[in-house]
Amino acid sequence: MEATKIASYANALYAAHGDKAEAEAAQRANAALKEQxxxxAEAWQAVRGSIRRLRGPNQS
Structure with a gap:
C-alpha cells in the first residue's frame, strides 16, 4: 500500500475511533495474519504506525 493511502486510512480510523484506533488497526492486522x-497484515501494521505518530509522544 502506498504512503498516501496508509496516511488516509490512519486519519480516517483515528477520526472514527479516537484513541482506540491503534488497537483497531492491530486487530485488523492480526485478523489478516490469521487468514494468511x-x-x-503489513499494510495494517503500517496504518498502526501512522496512527501512533498521529497520537504523538507519551501516548500508551
Whole structure:
C-alpha cells in the first residue's frame, strides 16, 4: 500500500475511533495474519504506525 493511502486510512480510523484506533488497526492486522494475508497484515501494521505518530509522544 502506498504512503498516501496508509496516511488516509490512519486519519480516517483515528477520526472514527479516537484513541482506540491503534488497537483497531492491530486487530485488523492480526485478523489478516490469521487468514494468511501477509500483505494486508503489513499494510495494517503500517496504518498502526501512522496512527501512533498521529497520537504523538507519551501516548500508551
Amino acid at each position: 494475508k501477509t500483505g494486508e
